[in-house]
Amino acid sequence: MNILILSAGTRNKVVQYFKKELNGLGEVIATDCSGLAPAIYDADRHYIVPRIDAPGYMDVIFDICRKEKISAVLSLIDPELSMIAHDADRFRELGVMPVISFPELVDTAFDKYKMAQLFKENGLKTARCYLSVEEFTEARKRGEIDYPVFVKPVCGSASIHINKVSSDEELQGLFSMYDDLMIQEYMTGQEYGADVYIDMISGKCSQIFIKKKIKMRAGETDKSVSVHIPELFDQIVSFTEKTGFRGIIDIDIFEQNGEYYFSEINPRFGGGYPHAYACGVNVPRQIIANIEGRENPVTVGDYSDGIVMMKYNEVMIREMTDCE
């Protein structure tokens, strides 16, 4: 049972966890478009592949699946998730289980405005958002929202171009400079992250890990502490099962005045997943069970409170000539 991890980048821990959980049952194969992606060297074997937007990219991946007798595939970068989801059937024809949600949901998660609508339709609170200056101005007149606000691209990952905006001039300026922006209510409350697994066979939400974010660095959770919030457990189980997410997803949540606001979903391993794993929320093992045709029992909240994760830099050293 070999597992293929696409665009592994610097996510060495995820590669290491799969190797450990497979424990000789199978191998981990990793890819990246760069030879300077440290995570690929922690895999049993790796391939340097074209960039995901190169013509014929997916054919290269399908070839690797055949050659390496791959049983399951997952990607660690946002722009590739949609590709995997839309090509899910072609993977299945090759006997490969794509660890990803349904394509419409993956596309929705990538569009922050549509995602906000989906949260609302399912009874969850989310930050108010507007697609145009006019819409926002009307809402402001009604007293629904006021400055400061966030301005961000509707589609986009990481914290690119996210600006706190406090005046009409700035707002007009940004909208005249960039396309596809949205205006979002400014959230200042405590941030939480949830690592969630939805069983690929039963469709049941089998595990949730919630961490309170203590410190961010370059758009990533740098320090966090594990917490139990039963209200969030209930909301997440209900939302993910009703909408049909599958596999591993990462949810960002704000707490504002005692209420929880759902901010976004990344339908992949989040950058803070090592915290969950260290607390026993073993998603690689659940994925392996699913590959073997076994459903995972529901063990939501099965971890300890008050466990802290602190990131630091480790280094991978290689000869340059072995990286090309």
Place this chain on the structure above:
Amino acid sequence: MNILILSAGTRNKVVQYFKKELNGLGEVIATDCSGLAPAIYDADRHYIVPRIDAPGYMDVIFDICRKEKISAVLSLIDPELSMIAHDADRFRELGVMPVISFPELVDTAFDKYKMAQLFKENGLKTARCYLSVEEFTEARKRGEIDYPVFVKPVCGSASIHINKVSSDEELQGLFSMYDDLMIQEYMTGQEYGADVYIDMISGKCSQIFIKKKIKMRAGETDKSVSVHIPELFDQIVSFTEKTGFRGIIDIDIFEQNGEYYFSEINPRFGGGYPHAYACGVNVPRQIIANIEGRENPVTVGDYSDGIVMMKYNEVMIREMTDCE
């Protein structure tokens, strides 16, 4: 022989290297003002201390030196370097060797304008810089410099407030908003970093490691490759020995049109030091030799070319109740 590492923060690798090199000869004691500093948990023992600007801070450190029979002390954060340097004699009275340069040099290194003067006085190239809009405007009229330029605080570490500025309006705006800014020639060339050890006994530059920076992330070198540049070796040896730097320092250099421009010096272990260590440039071992009263032989350039370093996230996991 116990070694004290102050403000260890997330610099786990430096703590690990000292433990490894001491190899039972002595212990590593680490401090930080936060219990959420992962590096302190890699030390043999640690202390949570007040913030460095708290009254009586140095007395707390001196007490630790006495209690733990410390033989040498070093700090990993910029604002503390000057404190250690100025209190060097008080450390020596306690039998502690402060691994730091002379206080005037540490103060100079923290002032980017003075440092630029020091580079120039010693015949090294450095980016042109100006302390006022008027001075810059005059130089611009003379054709000495033109937009774009960097605007940065004269004193300050990391990449705080560093802006590329392209017009008089922006420049005036920044100078009206912030104090103590300087205007610097915009450098676009290849960046290099040098990890340099100047023997604490002989005052000779005993080791230099040069890395070409391949990728930066959040102001830190994320990927780099080892290189030999004999011209830079000569310049660094001559400059550090003439000016009297001591111990471990980190130098930032730009290459522009085939010439090397010295940018700044951090008189401490740089964030990219693990690359040098992995290539055999063993500064902890040289520090230990100095503590034992032994001079280090000069081994400048004693490492291999073409070795790549790639950083990735490791995690330290602890119970919150053990972090307070």
